[in-house]
Amino acid sequence: MxxxxxxxxxxxxxxxxxxxxxxxxxxxxxxxxxxxxxxxxxxxxxxxxxxxxxxxxxxxxxxxxxxxxxxxxxxxxxGNPRKKTRRAAAAKYLNPETGDTWSGRGRAPAWLKDQDRERFRITE
CATH class of the missing domain: 1.20.5 (Single alpha-helices involved in coiled-coils or other helix-helix interfaces)
Incomplete structure (x- = not known):
């Protein structure tokens, strides 16, 4: 075979x-x-x-x-290994009734709407 x-x-x-x-x-x-x-x-x-x-x-x-x-x-x-953090912007406007502040950046708060901003400006 x-x-x-x-x-x-x-x-x-x-x-x-x-x-x-x-x-x-x-x-x-x-x-x-x-x-x-x-x-x-x-x-x-x-x-x-x-x-x-x-x-x-x-x-x-x-x-x-x-x-x-x-x-x-x-x-x-x-370079600096730490990420640089931004400091919060200083307040420019103050609501005397509530003590709320606004830096003038971004959208204006409701308490400033239709108001003369100069009345609320921080002068210090």
Whole structure:
């Protein structure tokens, strides 16, 4: 009894045994080329890391020299890390009946509607 040819992954072969050998050899060459390329990639990644390290060291040296030359502070270089908060605007108008105030910014309050604003202006 003759067995049907089977491929390396267990499927039935649809080609002649001689063709299968040739095909297997091609697959091996492809895998071999793939492995070579992976090895080259690894070498290139090492070279890239070395070059980056050298460039970074050189750049850092220049930055440090410039910072020292001009006596920059961290705030000069990086800015203030805290967000600057706005101070509330000073009150310009006062409702003498309730003590409510308005800065003059934004929509006018109801107590100032249809009124002469100068009557309510804070003069201090």
């Amino acid at each position: 003759r067995l049907a040819p089977v491929t390396t992954d267990g499927r039935l072969a649809t080609m002649s045994p001689g063709r299968m050998v040739h095909h297997a050899h091609q697959e091996f060459k492809t895998m071999s080329r793939y492995r070579e390329l992976l090895a080259e990639k690894e070498q290139l990644e090492k070279l890239i890391a070395e070059a980056r390290g050298q460039e970074a060291a050189s750049a850092l040296e220049k930055v440090r020299a410039t910072v020292a030359e001009f006596a920059f502070t961290p705030e000069d270089v990086f």
